[in-house]
Amino acid sequence: xxxxxxxxxxxxxxxxxxxxxxxxxxxxxxxxxxxxxxxxxxxxxxxxxxxxxxxxxxxxxxxxxxxxxxxxxxxxxxxxxxxxxxxxxxxxxxxxxxxxxxxxxxxxxxxxxxxxxxxxxxxxxxxxxxxxxxxxxxxxxxxxxxxxxxxxxxxxxxxxxxxxxxxxxxxxxxxxxxxxxxxxxxxxxxxxxxxxxxxxxxxxxxxxxxxxxxxxxxxxxxxxxx
Amino acid sequence: xxxxxxxxxxxxxxxxxxxxxxxxxxxxxxxxxxxxxxxxxxxxxxxxxxxxxxxxxxxxxxxxxxxxxxxxxxxxxxxxxxxxxxxxxxxxxxxxxxxxxxxxxxxxxxxxxxxxxxxxxxxxxxxxxxxxxxxxxxxxxxxxxxxxxxxxxxxxxxxxxxxxxxxxxxxxxxxxxxxxxxxxxxxxxxxxxxxxxxxxxxxxxxxxxxxxxxxxxxxxxxxxxxxxxxxxxxxxxxxxxxxxxxxxxxxxxxxxxxxxxxxxxxxxxxxxxxxxxxxxxxxxxxxxxxxxxxxxxxxxxxxxxxxxxxxxxxxxxxxxxxxxxxxxxxxxxxxxxxxxxxxxxxxxxxxxxxxxxxxxxxxxxxxxxxxxxxxxxxxxxxxxxxxxxxxxxxxxxxxxxxxxxxxxxxxxxxxxxxxxxxxxxxxxxxxxxxxxxxxxxxxxxxxxxxxxxxxxxxxxxxxxxxxxxxxxxxxxxxxxx
Numbered sequence: 198x199x200x201x202x203x204x205x206x207x208x209x210x211x212x213x214x215x216x217x218x219x220x221x222x223x224x225x226x227x228x229x230x231x232x233x234x235x236x237x238x239x240x241x242x243x244x245x246x247x248x249x250x251x252x253x254x255x256x257x258x259x260x261x262x263x264x265x266x267x268x269x270x271x272x273x274x275x276x277x278x279x280x281x282x283x284x285x286x287x288x289x290x291x292x293x294x295x296x297x298x299x300x301x302x303x304x305x306x307x308x309x310x311x312x313x314x315x316x317x318x319x320x321x322x323x324x325x326x327x328x329x330x331x332x333x334x335x336x337x338x339x340x341x342x343x344x345x346x347x348x349x350x351x352x353x354x355x356x357x358x359x360x361x362x363x364x365x366x367x368x369x370x371x372x373x374x375x376x377x378x379x380x381x382x383x384x385x386x387x388x389x390x391x392x393x394x395x396x397x398x399x400x401x402x403x404x405x406x407x408x409x410x411x412x413x414x415x416x417x418x419x420x421x422x423x
Numbered sequence: 424x425x426x427x428x429x430x431x432x433x434x435x436x437x438x439x440x441x442x443x444x445x446x447x448x449x450x451x452x453x454x455x456x457x458x459x460x461x462x463x464x465x466x467x468x469x470x471x472x473x474x475x476x477x478x479x480x481x482x483x484x485x486x487x488x489x490x491x492x493x494x495x496x497x498x499x500x501x502x503x504x505x506x507x508x509x510x511x512x513x514x515x516x517x518x519x520x521x522x523x524x525x526x527x528x529x530x531x532x533x534x535x536x537x538x539x540x541x542x543x544x545x546x547x548x549x550x551x552x553x554x555x556x557x558x559x560x561x562x563x564x565x566x567x568x569x570x571x572x573x574x575x576x577x578x579x580x581x582x583x584x585x586x587x588x589x590x591x592x593x594x595x596x597x598x599x600x601x602x603x604x605x606x607x608x609x610x611x612x613x614x615x616x617x618x619x620x621x622x623x624x625x626x627x628x629x630x631x632x633x634x635x636x637x638x639x640x641x642x643x644x645x646x647x648x649x650x651x652x653x654x655x656x657x658x659x660x661x662x663x664x665x666x667x668x669x670x671x672x673x674x675x676x677x678x679x680x681x682x683x684x685x686x687x688x689x690x691x692x693x694x695x696x697x698x699x700x701x702x703x704x705x706x707x708x709x710x711x712x713x714x715x716x717x718x719x720x721x722x723x724x725x726x727x728x729x730x731x732x733x734x735x736x737x738x739x740x741x742x743x744x745x746x747x748x749x750x751x752x753x754x755x756x757x758x759x760x761x762x763x764x765x766x767x768x769x770x771x772x773x774x775x776x777x778x779x780x781x782x783x784x785x786x787x788x789x790x791x792x793x794x795x796x797x798x799x800x801x802x803x804x805x806x807x808x809x810x811x812x813x814x815x816x817x818x819x820x821x822x823x824x825x826x827x828x829x830x831x832x833x834x835x836x837x838x839x840x841x842x843x844x845x846x847x848x849x850x851x852x853x854x855x856x857x858x859x860x861x862x863x864x865x866x867x868x869x870x871x872x873x874x875x876x877x878x879x880x881x882x883x884x885x886x887x888x889x890x891x892x893x894x895x896x897x898x899x900x901x902x903x904x
Contacts, residue, residue, distance in 0.1 A: 362684055377699070397624070398698060
């Protein structure tokens with residue numbers, strides 16, 4: 198261990214010397230003149246989110262809050278899959294009859310791998326880049342459950358959608374210990390720059406956008422004050 | 424392809440290494456196609472960002488702020504990462520980093536390890552060291568897998584196998600995976616890689632990753648990827664080792680709002696890459712329960728101490744400079760003799776290594792400035808190239824051997840002729856007569872003998888005009904002047 202300690206000391210010493218020698222008198226300041234927020238209405242924001250998701254080859258189904266369960270049933274049936282894993286905090290009424298539900302209370306990787314799909318909520322959506330943000334809470338699930346199954350159904354409410362990435366970071370008054378930002382299904386362009394959907398992550402990303410815009414503005418205000 | 428050497432200490436000089444590529448039309452076609460596609464996508468997505476220049480300025484200033492207080496931010500990162508359950512190691516050079524990683528793997532009794540694409544692992548030549556220690560490294564990025572199975576070397580920072588065509592990929596996969604009837608459809612090839620690696624992801628208990636960003640404020644690591652192989656390696660194993668250059672640190676979590684906006688757009692021409700993972704230390708019950716970070720210096724602290732060169736450390740490895748570089752677009756990456764090719768490689772390699780191992784690299788550029796224009800963290804690459812050229816010349820100036828160098832003698836002779844108008848006129852006259860023999864009817868010189876052939880081998884030379892401006896001026900009637 199003594200050699201490790203000495204490398205630490207050596208590196209830090211060299212860095213201190215280097216920074217005092219070559220740093221200009223005026224210490225550099227972060228210059229932040231870029232756009233923090235978009236000027237889209239709640240409806241436009243949701244539209245943009247749907248558009249960007251579709252550009253990534255994600256399937257998007259929009260619905261009113263009262264039709265949310267129908268939308269979930271519709272997507273599950275259309276997927277022609279039976280066995281789904283869900284995070285422990287997911288609303289129990291979403292676990293519709295006719296499907297085989299596995300609740301993840303620390304399932305083994307092999308058991309998750311046997312599932313055909315996963316259903317989760319999200320922490321937020323970023324319209325500008327069509328990004329779904331997971332902070333892996335009890336309704337979003339551990340990282341592994343939204344990774345191994347080939348089909349991911351994510352329910353996102355319009356009130357959770359922000360226009361720009363900086364607006365999402367403004368929502369993070371508490372910094373998440375783990376986070377995953379998902380922009381479309383797994384993809385690669387490694388062979389002759391041909392975009393191929395799905396290498397290792399879920400090949401099918403389905404998003405249900407719930408139009409609860411009526412409460413959008415208050416929800417965001419609450420989110421910020423949290 | 425087996426003669427490709429990406430070790431700057433033994434690689435041939437750039438002009439020599441570039442020749443086989445220039446004579447390989449298939450390779451040049453592959454490189455041109457790939458760089459054209461990425462450039463077009465990047466241009467479209469950068470154009471839609473009305474605040475692109477402001478984002479570049481912000482990104483550069485965030486990195487400058489981190490570099491100006493690098494020791495402080497690294498210690499903060501260490502403290503927060505350890506508090507979150509991680510173990511932090513410091514490696515002075517490549518050998519020490521290799522030793523640390525192998526020691527951890529031995530303690531885990533690992534016989535194999537899954538890897539996310541990491542340029543830093545290539546820089547420290549980790550895979551051969553793992554093999555020597557009896558540990559099998561399994562590359563999981565599709566391009567890295569193609570290269571590993573094909574015993575080839577990376578030629579691009581973001582798309583390392585862009586020089587390999589789909590039929591070559593088919594051949595490699597068919598041979599190594601035992602799939603004789605594989606087609607060369609990219610979708611099928613990707614599916615073959617998925618099946619091949621899925622078993623490894625579920626069974627190998629140790630993984631190695633690089634890092635795109637280290638966040639000092641939270642002790643978090645951020646990894647940006649497309650395929651999901653990264654998430655597999657970061658989530659499934661019991662033990663994760665992250666190898667990161669010390670320059671990867673940024674001060675605050677919030678700084679990611681800038682970095683993530685510029686990185687994917689510059690690297691692959693996407694608004695966001697499919698997957699970005701951020702984690703601090705160990706999350707109980709979720710992902711690896713043992714986490715190590717190896718912080719690597721390997722020449723970086725020396726770069727930090729140099730005024731002009733420090734900005735090199737802002738680099739976020741997006742490879743936009745490679746795609747736009749007229750030299751890289753002709754030669755591809757292997758000619759640069761290092762895992763870091765293109766304009767950024769031309770400045771990074773001579774600084775990470777001793778200059779004499781890579782002294783042809785600062786000349787592997789036309790100084791056109793396209794790299795500076797696309798760089799999302801505003802690294803003035805031409806300025807650093809010129810600085811490095813000056814260092815090469817200053818070194819050569821001290822050598823006795825220079826008196827045998829035709830370039831040196833030619834420059835001395837030119838110096839003698841150019842500093843006196845009579846000598847200059849004399850030289851012009853005789854050059855005109857001498858070159859007439861080689862000048863074609865079209866006024867161009869297509870071929871010169873001996874040393875001159877070095878020029879005409881790759882380009883034509885305009886013949887000297889039969890009258891100089893001074894001669895013409897002297898002929899004009901006085902009143903017309």
